[in-house]
Amino acid sequence: MSTTVVQAAGGVVCRPGPADLTEIAIIHRPGYDDWTLPKGKLDPGESAEVGALREVEEETGLKCTLVREAGATRYVDRRGREKIVRYWIMWPVSGSFRPTVEVDQMRWLTVEEALEVFSYERDRDLLKSIPGL
Numbered sequence: 001m002s003t004t005v006v007q008a009a010g011g012v013v014c015r016p017g018p019a020d021l022t023e024i025a026i027i028h029r030p031g032y033d034d035w036t037l038p039k040g041k042l043d044p045g046e047s048a049e050v051g052a053l054r055e056v057e058e059e060t061g062l063k064c065t066l067v068r069e070a071g072a073t074r075y076v077d078r079r080g081r082e083k084i085v086r087y088w089i090m091w092p093v094s095g096s097f098r099p100t101v102e103v104d105q106m107r108w109l110t111v112e113e114a115l116e117v118f119s120y121e122r123d124r125d126l127l128k129s130i131p132g133l
Helices: 048-060 111-117 121-129
Strands: 005-016 022-029 034-036 039-041 062-076 082-095 105-110
Touching: 005 048, 005 062, 022 048, 022 111, 039 048, 048 062, 048 082, 062 121, 105 111, 111 121
Parallel strands: 005 082
Antiparallel strands: 005 022, 005 039, 022 034, 022 105, 062 082
């Protein structure tokens, strides 16, 4: 494992769903063929909050507002680097999804549905740890 620690940030983008259930946005990345939360590496000098909002907008097309910090995940990425991703609960305020080379699909799912669809246990663990979802 490399000594480099990759700092990243992302969002648990929420909206009211049917039957008073919260829905969250999850994305599909064709390059990894996975379903996960929107996230990405921070730019040099960028705060985690600003990076989380930027990455969510880049990957989902949604401009969001931060609600509160949701927690973090820590894992070794495909290049052998330790990666720490901080997440925020977010509410969308404008925009709409548009497919890109990096993200070709976005789905709004209830928390229970997302837990079934996620590709990574770390996403499930994060979602389960957030009070009030």
